[in-house]
Amino acid sequence: LVQQYKQAFAKSQERFEVAKTLFPTGVTHDTRMMEPFPPYVSHAKGAKKWSVEGHELIDYFVGHGSHILGHSAPDVVAAVQEQMTKGTHPGACHDLEIEWATLVKKLIPSAERVRFTGSGTEATMMALRLSRLFTGRSKFLKFQGHFHGWHDYVTVAADPPYDSPAVPGVPDGVAAYCVSIPPNELNRVEETLKADDGIGAVILEPTGGHWGAVPIRGEFLAGLREICTRLGRVLIFDEVITGFRVSPGGAQAFYGVTPDLTPMAKILAGGLPGGCLAGRADILAFIEPRPGKPKMKHPGTYNANPLSASAGVATLKRVATGEPSRVANEMATKLRNDLNVMFAANAWPWLAYGEFSMVRVVPNFTGPRPAVAGVNNGFIPFDNDVNALDGPKNMKQVYALRQGMLLNGIDWWGTAGMTSCEHTAADIAKTVKAMETTIGMLLAEGLA
Ligand code: PMP
Numbered sequence: 001l002v003q004q005y006k007q008a009f010a011k012s013q014e015r016f017e018v019a020k021t022l023f024p025t026g027v028t029h030d031t032r033m034m035e036p037f038p039p040y041v042s043h044a045k046g047a048k049k050w051s052v053e054g055h056e057l058i059d060y061f062v063g064h065g066s067h068i069l070g071h072s073a074p075d076v077v078a079a080v081q082e083q084m085t086k087g088t089h090p091g092a093c094h095d096l097e098i099e100w101a102t103l104v105k106k107l108i109p110s111a112e113r114v115r116f117t118g119s120g121t122e123a124t125m126m127a128l129r130l131s132r133l134f135t136g137r138s139k140f141l142k143f144q145g146h147f148h149g150w151h152d153y154v155t156v157a158a159d160p161p162y163d164s165p166a167v168p169g170v171p172d173g174v175a176a177y178c179v180s181i182p183p184n185e186l187n188r189v190e191e192t193l194k195a196d197d198g199i200g201a202v203i204l205e206p207t208g209g210h211w212g213a214v215p216i217r218g219e220f221l222a223g224l225r226e227i228c229t230r231l232g233r234v235l236i237f238d239e240v241i242t243g244f245r246v247s248p249g250g251a252q253a254f255y256g257v258t259p260d261l262t263p264m265a266k267i268l269a270g271g272l273p274g275g276c277l278a279g280r281a282d283i284l285a286f287i288e289p290r291p292g293k294p295k296m297k298h299p300g301t302y303n304a305n306p307l308s309a310s311a312g313v314a315t316l317k318r319v320a321t322g323e324p325s326r327v328a329n330e331m332a333t334k335l336r337n338d339l340n341v342m343f344a345a346n347a348w349p350w351l352a353y354g355e356f357s358m359v360r361v362v363p364n365f366t367g368p369r370p371a372v373a374g375v376n377n378g379f380i381p382f383d384n385d386v387n388a389l390d391g392p393k394n395m396k397q398v399y400a401l402r403q404g405m406l407l408n409g410i411d412w413w414g415t416a417g418m419t420s421c422e423h424t425a426a427d428i429a430k431t432v433k434a435m436e437t438t439i440g441m442l443l444a445e446g447l448a
Contacts, residue, residue: 002400083096088305097306124149143183212354237251239262245266
């Protein structure tokens with residue numbers, strides 16, 4: 001398998017040899033790493049991208065989740081090109097930022113006010129700082145396995161092992177502001193908040209950590225809302241991935257639970273860099289200078305930059321129709337179902353699961369399976385054993401799976417993927433076939 005991959009992606013390997021002399025690990029984002037080397041991509045369009053060797057690949061990375069419209073959507077490209085000629089950065093207020101925020105406010109239930117940032121990481125950092133100012137409490141509660149970017153406060157308990165609060169490079173004193181518990185246990189949330197008066201905010205990914213690796217169950221969101229309101233803590237839904245993807249109004253609109261603050265990015269800026277914090281006017285008010293109140297400083301060279309704004313406006317206009325999330329959800333549902341049917345037909349103990357337009361594949365899954373073959377939507381296959389689910393993966397197998405999928409024309413994100421509204425039933429059928437062939441290759445090499 002590795003030899004075949006090396007042969008088919010020889011030009012990528014050449015690039016990677018150079019990249020290793022430039023970048024630590026040779027890549028510029030941890031999850032772009034793969035062995036023996038990652039594929040290099042020359043261009044992308046719709047649901048496809050092309051490697052530098054010219055291989056056409058159906059793409060399930062979709063720009064780290066930022067393309068619900070697929071790559072290079074014509075309306076987004078036209079909007080960015082037009083803005084490009086008008087200037088990339090006047091360093092001034094402009095009409096597009098108003099149009100952009102108006103769309104956010106229209107779509108996202110919690111968005112009484114909006115502040116644009118450079119990234120999702122900046123948006124979660126802002127949410128936590130504003131929560132401290134609003135509540136006068138410095139700590140926050142997060143859930144094990146939930147990812148909120150890479151700033152110091154949130155890197156705690158994002159990945160296993162969860163029992164060690166130490167994060168390389170993060171001062172112990174900073175990490176101590178984060179209290180982490182497993183998700184889906186409302187009693188434990190209430191006990192933790194009652195026991196620690198210093199906790200001012202609760203942050204989570206509203207469809208589960210790492211976009212649904214361990215899905216959120218039942219009434220957890222509504223329960224958190226009730227507890228946070230009753231105990232006077234700020235509830236933050238990190239909708240960097242789920243915003244505009246799960247539904248036009250994100251997970252909060254879908255579940256009818258409105259948080260106090262919502263960090264967003266990715267689809268928000270239509271595939272260009274950008275993020276925002278949306279939320280309650282009385283909390284975002286701490287960005288304003290007010291007599292007798294502390295003011296949170298918030299500069300940021302690229303906040304609401306016009307290029308990202310132009311892509312964001314074009315994207316959100318289409319998102320508002322409801323079609324992009326509807327089609328992406330439908331395609332992912334089909335992919336999950338058809339994969340499970342294929343696994344069952346081969347008597348392979350693999351499982352596809354996930355919700356909305358997010359799909360995960362678990363090799364050699366031994367837990368309880370869906371009651372109805374092929375149907376797993378809304379089905380939560382796991383008890384709350386976070387470690388079993390999102391725990392250490394067999395990386396050799398993960399890389400081999402990706403190599404095999406690439407050889408069969410699919411860029412599959414390790415054990416997970418996302419769809420866009422450009423994915424078609426034919427793409428899904430090709431993907432299922434590729435997975436079948438790939439698992440056959442893994443079995444032949446003793447990797448599955
Ligand atoms: N929160 C979540 C849920 C994310 O998935 C990510 C990025 N994958 C972030 C925050 C950080 O966003 P960014 O990469 O734009 O800093």
